[in-house]
Amino acid sequence: MKILVTVSEVAEADDEFEIDGLSIDDRYLTYDLNEWDDYAIEEAVQISESHDDVEVVTVTVGPERAEETIRQGLAKGADRAVRVWDDKLDDVELVDSATKARLLAGVAREEDPDLVLSGVQTADMAFGSTGVALASELGYEWGAVVNQLDLEDDVASVHRELEGGVEELTEVELPAVLTIQTGINEPRYASLRGIRQAQSKPLDVKSPADLGVELDQSVLSLTSLEEPETESDVDLFEGSADDTAEELATLLREKGVEA
Amino acid sequence: MSDVLAVTEHRRGDLRDESFELITAGRELADGSDGDLHLAVISGDVDDFADELNREGVDAIHTVDRGEEFNHDIYRQVTEQLADEIDAQYIVAPHSVNGLDYAPAVAQTLGYPLVTDIVDADAEGGLSVTRELYNGKTEADVEVDSERAFVTVRPGEWDATEGDGSATVEAFDAAIDEEQVRSTVTGFEEVGAGDVDISEAEVLVSVGRGIEEEDNLDIIFDLAEALDATVSSSRPIVDNGWLPQDRQVGQSGKKVTPEVYIAVGISGAVQHVAGMKGAETIIAINNDPSAPIYDIADYGIVDDLFDVVPALTEQFE
Ligand SMILES: Cc1cc2nc3c(=O)[nH]c(=O)nc-3n(C[C@H](O)[C@H](O)[C@H](O)COP(=O)(O)OP(=O)(O)OC[C@H]3O[C@@H](n4cnc5c(N)ncnc54)[C@H](O)[C@@H]3O)c2cc1C
Numbered sequence: 179m180k181i182l183v184t185v186s187e188v189a190e191a192d193d194e195f196e197i198d199g200l201s202i203d204d205r206y207l208t209y210d211l212n213e214w215d216d217y218a219i220e221e222a223v224q225i226s227e228s229h230d231d232v233e234v235v236t237v238t239v240g241p242e243r244a245e246e247t248i249r250q251g252l253a254k255g256a257d258r259a260v261r262v263w264d265d266k267l268d269d270v271e272l273v274d275s276a277t278k279a280r281l282l283a284g285v286a287r288e289e290d291p292d293l294v295l296s297g298v299q300t301a302d303m304a305f306g307s308t309g310v311a312l313a314s315e316l317g318y319e320w321g322a323v324v325n326q327l328d329l330e331d332d333v334a335s336v337h338r339e340l341e342g343g344v345e346e347l348t349e350v351e352l353p354a355v356l357t358i359q360t361g362i363n364e365p366r367y368a369s370l371r372g373i374r375q376a377q378s379k380p381l382d383v384k385s386p387a388d389l390g391v392e393l394d395q396s397v398l399s400l401t402s403l404e405e406p407e408t409e410s411d412v413d414l415f416e417g418s419a420d421d422t423a424e425e426l427a428t429l430l431r432e433k434g435v436e437a
Numbered sequence: 438m439s440d441v442l443a444v445t446e447h448r449r450g451d452l453r454d455e456s457f458e459l460i461t462a463g464r465e466l467a468d469g470s471d472g473d474l475h476l477a478v479i480s481g482d483v484d485d486f487a488d489e490l491n492r493e494g495v496d497a498i499h500t501v502d503r504g505e506e507f508n509h510d511i512y513r514q515v516t517e518q519l520a521d522e523i524d525a526q527y528i529v530a531p532h533s534v535n536g537l538d539y540a541p542a543v544a545q546t547l548g549y550p551l552v553t554d555i556v557d558a559d560a561e562g563g564l565s566v567t568r569e570l571y572n573g574k575t576e577a578d579v580e581v582d583s584e585r586a587f588v589t590v591r592p593g594e595w596d597a598t599e600g601d602g603s604a605t606v607e608a609f610d611a612a613i614d615e616e617q618v619r620s621t622v623t624g625f626e627e628v629g630a631g632d633v634d635i636s637e638a639e640v641l642v643s644v645g646r647g648i649e650e651e652d653n654l655d656i657i658f659d660l661a662e663a664l665d666a667t668v669s670s671s672r673p674i675v676d677n678g679w680l681p682q683d684r685q686v687g688q689s690g691k692k693v694t695p696e697v698y699i700a701v702g703i704s705g706a707v708q709h710v711a712g713m714k715g716a717e718t719i720i721a722i723n724n725d726p727s728a729p730i731y732d733i734a735d736y737g738i739v740d741d742l743f744d745v746v747p748a749l750t751e752q753f754e
Contacts, residue, residue: 191574193725202571272570272579274552276545298537302571305553306532307541314542319619320509322538339689340448340534343628343682346507351619357537361676397550397582401565405727406576412721412734422738423748426720429736430664433697433718435640437665437753 179229181222182291183256184282184309185236186212187247188302200271200400211247214297216254218358220365221327222295223255229329233257237285239278241268245381252376253368259381260285266393271400272303277393279311284389286316293334294355298323306357313355321350325359438584439472442525444516445490446535447481448507449625452489455531455590457597462558462590464494464598466527469560473497475523476604479515480504484606493600497523499609509539510618515611516543522609525585527564532589534689544587552579553589554707564588573706573729591707593714631683638667640697643686643713645671647702647723647742651679656746657701663753669693671703687712702742705730722746 187209195206219236226232236251236259238244248259262281267273286294294316296309306322313320325345326337329352338346339359350356368376386393415422430436443463445456460476467474473496478486483500490498501515516539520528528543530536532554544551556576557567564581566588635641642661648654661668668684675685686693688708698716703709705721705728713719714733721734722742731737738745 189571191571191727193727195574195727197575200577202575272577274550275541276550279541279545304569304572305551306537307544307551307553310538310541311545311551314545320538320542321620322509323534337626338534338538340625341688342692343690344448345626345628346622347624347626349621349623360672364678395582398552399580399582400577401580402578403570403575404577405574406569406729406732412731413736415736415738419740419744419748422740423745423752426736426738426745426749427752429720430697435664435666435697437663 179232179293180289180291181225181232181234182286182289182294183215183218183222183234183236183251184294184296184312185215185219185238185248185251186297186300187238187240187244188212188300190302197403197405200403209243209247211250212297212300214299214301214358214360216365217360217362218295218297219251219254219256220363221358224363225329226255235260235289235291237262237282239263239273239281248381249376250368252379252381253372254366255372258379260384261381262384262386262389264386264393270396272396272398274396274398275305275307275311277396278308279315280391281386281389282308282312283315284386284391285384286312288389292353294318296355296357298357298359309355309357316355319351319354320356321348321354322357323359324356325362327356327362438524438526439470440475440523440525441467441472441527441529442475442477442516442520442523444477444479444512444528444530445486446507446531446533447486450482452486453531453533454597455533455592456490457492458592458595459529459531459590460490460492460495460598461595463529466529466558466560470526472526475499475519475525477501477516477519479512480506480508487606491604491606492598492602494598495602495604498604498606500606501609501611503611503613506622507535508618508620508622509542510620511613512539513542514613514617515609517546518611519609520547527560527585528587530589532591536589540587540589549585549587550581550583551587552581554591555588556591556594558588569707572704574727592711628682631681633667633683635667635669635684635686636691636693638693638695640664640666641669641693641695642666642699642701643669643671643703644674644701645703646673648674651677654679656743656750660746660750663750671709700730700734701746703730704728705733
């Protein structure tokens with residue numbers, strides 16, 4: 179059995195940051211493994227540990243910088259990785275999920291996995307649509323926002339986490355793409371040995387052309403990027419922790435809060 | 438080709454609030470291109486739902502009486518066929534867990550660009566939408582360079598449409614390909630109730646990932662005790678297994694409306710805010726001044742929680 183895990187690198191902005199044109203100035207960005215994908219990797223690795231003959235391959239649409247993040251997945255137990263990129267994408271402010279899905283599908287067609295695990299969304303852009311778009315592109319079945327997964331032969335029994343503490347129980351025919359929700363498992367930390375081994379695991383780099391995918395002109399373009407204006411006028415207490423705590427205590431007492 | 442198709446949502450016998458907000462958002466888009474607003478009502482008690490949804494601004498309601506609950510393979514096929522039938526310029530759906538479960542598939546097959554989780558839209562002379570980027574820290578305007586598009590709208594951003602309407606209601610004869618229905622919903626499960634009901638609390642001290650370690654929760658419980666408050670949390674605390682699921686505030690947790698909500702080390706992600714924006718007074722303790730929690734907080738202390746929380750507890754001892 180083969181499991182393909184889509185892995186994204188996400189950008190996190192510092193507490194204080196500056197916007198440079200249509201993106202956050204790179205000096206204020208830190209890149210890391212997307213939280214949701216961490217859970218997807220863990221789910222795949224756990225399946226490979228509890229079943230015979232399971233290969234876990236990760237696939238990333240991302241520039242060379244993302245290789246550090248990709249190695250994290252390998253260190254946590256994925257067997258090998260594929261990265262897809264084209265320099266043309268460097269200038270695209272917002273890569274839409276259709277484009278990502280087509281690139282990922284190019285790799286999926288070569289790998290022919292039984293199961294694809296994606297994260298529900300990326301933390302930074304949060305479109306939440308790549309996994310299901312990929313399923314559609316491949317003609318696979320799918321399930322979004324999965325927080326429990328059991329595999330039986332060619333069916334995945336999943337719980338989909340709906341709103342308000344309700345879960346939907348669904349049987350999904352394989353091959354399928356499942357988007358994985360946080361909390362489904364406990365992602366491991368990479369061991370030192372894992373980190374060492376990751377360095378020698380295969381990480382293939384492909385271009386869209388290698389995959390027979392032609393990139394269209396991006397249909398989404400940013401026209402502005404701003405820090406949102408605060409809707410409520412937040413009253414900030416300033417000073418030392420003792421001072422602010424005292425001010426807040428006074429406020430709380432006014433509101434009738436007290437043991 | 439100027440009409441808008443809005444796909445409504447229901448669960449276990451009730452229309453969801455988002456469906457009525459969708460009418461407002463859909464009408465706005467339709468006005469931008471002088472088009473009609475069509476609603477799709479798929480599965481469940483479609484006639485009752487259609488009645489309830491027949492509100493101001495809706496031109497036509499198409500019902501598909503098939504099955505009781507949401508199934509993405511059915512929603513997908515019906516939405517694609519309806520969009521084709523009415524030659525929809527824009528398709529709208531709620532940015533909900535089920536919306537996420539079919540919108541991308543429909544968009545991909547129909548070749549409609551998809552923009553999810555929009556908070557604003559302008560359809561005068563082409564479509565431009567507003568959404569957050571970078572974890573809610575920035576807001577972006579996105580121009581969609583296409584005649585057609587599929588957008589999912591953030592719950593709570595458009596007011597529900599209330600006034601009565603005079604839409605035509607018609608059963609749509611969808612041709613469902615059973616071969617393409619490859620998933621089956623077998624039931625629902627509810628997260629079990631624990632010993633405390635956070636939705637009953639008047640004062641909540643709510644803790645987020647800023648607390649860093651399980652052991653550090655002590656300072657949160659100490660504060661809650663000093664204030665005679667109840668402890669709740671954001672999702673990562675529950676995901677980590679540090680607190681039981683019934684303490685989670687938010688979209689997939691509980692909705693709370695206490696007198697006072699103190700968010701400690703919580704960034705204020707949209708799914709968290711969905712569960713607590715109804716609190717009377719919101720107080721944030723977060724050392725990141727750009728954290729979105731400050732967009733909805735009434736009071737705040739931009740400082741290290743490990744300094745502020747113990748100092749606050751001391752004030753009440
Ligand atoms: C389908 C779906 C459903 C979801 N449902 C929910 C839900 O029901 N509830 C929910 O909460 N989330 C939910 N989420 C997750 C949500 O998107 C966020 O990931 C989550 O709310 C983040 O939790 P947080 O604010 O605790 O953590 P973070 O976003 O990591 O924020 C931690 C904050 O702590 C601050 N901080 C760090 N150290 C300190 C310090 N020493 N002093 C002061 N401040 C500090 C940081 O500045 C930061 O702002 C859902 C997501 C999805 C996709």
